[in-house]
Amino acid sequence: MEKIEFKQLGEELYYEKLDNGLDVYCLPKKGFNKTFITFTTKYGSVDNHFVPLGSNEYKIVPDGIAHFLEHKMFEKEDGDVFQQFTKQGASANAFTSFTRTAYLFSSTLNVYENLKTLIDMVQQPYFTEQTVEKEKGIIGQEIQMYNDNPDWRLYFGTIENMYHNHPVKIDIAGTIESIADITSDLLYECYNTFYHPSNMLLFVVGPVDPKEMIDTIRVDQAARPFTDQPEIRRYFDDEPETVAEKEKVLKMNVQTPKCMVGLKGNFVNQKGDKMLKTELSAQLLLDLLFSRSSENYRDLYDEGLIDDSFSYDYTQEESFGFVLVGGDTTEPDKLESKIKEILLKAKTHDNLSESALTRIKKHKIGTFLRALNSPEFIANQFTRYAFNEMDLFRVVPILEEITFDDVKKVATTLIAEERLTVCKVLPKN
């Protein structure tokens, strides 16, 4: 067991890589009631083309299967694991993102019992044709719920515009048609390929004794029969840097139009500090351009083009990344051209200010500190960072290191007319 101290933040992190390859982290939080544990596999909706364990050939699986698998992990021969958790006073949940599937619970009592339930659930799959069929109705309604949600449609519509081939453009839950093809055999195939401990990370945060916690997990894992597994082979088609479509309009049952401008990222295959620095620099760039202290925000607001729903974000993963900027607006065409204009101007740095950067960096450090109040944030973000070989606790030092030149460089590389796209949601009538 390794101990890593973060003196300035007043935190200590404990780590061990177990013999079966599982990465285990524990961050003790004194004074908290709740313990929060996540068990995450590096397997998400984009991993739809790979060599299944025991096979030699690449295979494409139905859209939405990682998310479907997440639902089915909760069902066992003797019933629903949700019930087991609630019996032990825990709230359990799970989520599937583009690149990860996470299972988690929080509880103030029976932490070790709940931990065992979590590990059993994730490491003992049980799928039958009958339970798979039943789930199709439930997930079908989850898909329909999102279909009626204009913000979700706008978000996915923008991503769809950006990508020619990359599976990030596929909705995480799939479609009612695509999940119809899912079988229990396919679920086992995905499970066996992606749920080996060497592809997973377990994170514990809460009022626990780290040694006792990691010891318990080590003993538990040693007793389970895992054999070494070869490295997972994932396949991604080549993806051009340009966007697939420049514009899309969705007609929906809404009163207020929505507009989202997307900028397709071109920083791919980065990892570690390099990736962290790019991601943070890009986020600082967006803060400079669009935060509520910026002249651009003031102008957009004064012109009546944006309201409280306006937001912006940059995400980067190994094989994709993008900027999204937009929100509700009465004039989607005008907002589109304004946002694009602001971004393109930033490419040549005409609207970037060095003194504002110093202030924005302070803002970002404070925001990070605030996020550390949240066990959920720590566990989820730490895991996302670790899967990209980044270290969550390097955020502050890297932020401090970023210069105005770094931000300008990112702006020059990232922003380009041919990587811009827009999606709009307009009222049907």
Place this chain on the structure above:
Amino acid sequence: MEKIVVNGGLKLHLLKTEKYKTNTIVFKMKTPLTKEDATIRALLPHVLQSGTTTYPSVMELRTYLEELYGAVLYVDLQKKGEYHVISITMELANEKFLKSDEQLLKKGISLLAEILLNPKTVNNDSFDEQIVEKEKRTLKQRIQAVFDDKMRYANLRLVQEMCKNEPYSVPVNGYLEDVDQINAKNLFNYYKKSLAEDELDLFIVGDFDENEVVSLVNDKLQFAERKPKNISKTSERKIEKENVVIEKQDLAQGKLNIGLRTNVSYGDDDYFALQVFNGLFGGFPHSKLFVNVREKASLAYYAASRLESHKGLMMVMTGIETKNFEKALTIIKKQLQAMKNGEFTDAELVQTKAMIQNQMMETLDTSRGYIEVMYHNVISQAKVTEELWKEKINDVKKEDVLKVGEKVQLDTVYFLSGMEA
């Protein structure tokens, strides 16, 4: 333990804890909810956070907040039973975690005072007209946005139908048609009036010197004493006929929302039994609604119930295929009857109580959660401490749940239906 200091018209609640990396400040002002004032009141905090004497624009104010290590400032409005509550929240990094000795909490309290007491005005008898016009536009968009979020819309419509002649039906952001009657002058008059008459509470949670904070607050935030307006408790209602409302829209999924009267509110003796009733009925994944509507019948992704604690309502919500409306409604009614018949095991009762306790402990782990829990006592004029709360939940027996179940009555079924069927 929470410490309360009363100074004139302001009640200061302090909680000292080392749990957080930040200090949280929440200012709340409350008054009875009325149709007449809802819209002007909904606008007020948004205008206050748009400009002060020292920071006369959003840009200047937000620039200053960034200087304070990304201090968070936001305003929001809540309906707490039939009260309309304005909240102004600030969260500031605790300077002990920074390579800086800036006194952030002190600056935060001063900024809150500036926002509340020194807004940007014209001749000290009107707000800035441009700010007010811009915020009126945004308020209109905020009111309209509910229509586009079908889950929120269905809930709003249910409340409108169910509580037609009660103040509770007034939407938290007011009415679109009332926005244009507001101007910089009458809003300023409303501001003066509410600062003079509303019940005011200030919560500060974090790691700080209590005496220093108390004297700073006393110095910066002085309000005259007042007698807060309280509403009388609604008397028990008998429902003669279930109300069914069906509205059609172009949707992929129908939203079924059902309102029940519980005739029990926060602070009542049987409120704890009601919590348990709700937990067993639709509060958790082991509840009757989740198990029967979702897991067994495969009709829905979400199926749950929740309490409107200060109004004595229980709200059921689920999203289903339009053609399954009757089927889902039948199952939900059957589950309600099963609850009233006491068809649950002792093990389920114990499990539910444990889940409720767990939920409360988790809420208390966040500073804003803690503040919301403390504020329940302000609304209900009850004195439920954390310990008493735990004890009372623990004491709930099956017969208590049955007894409170007798008071629960289905009032209105609202279905936002898709076009087919």
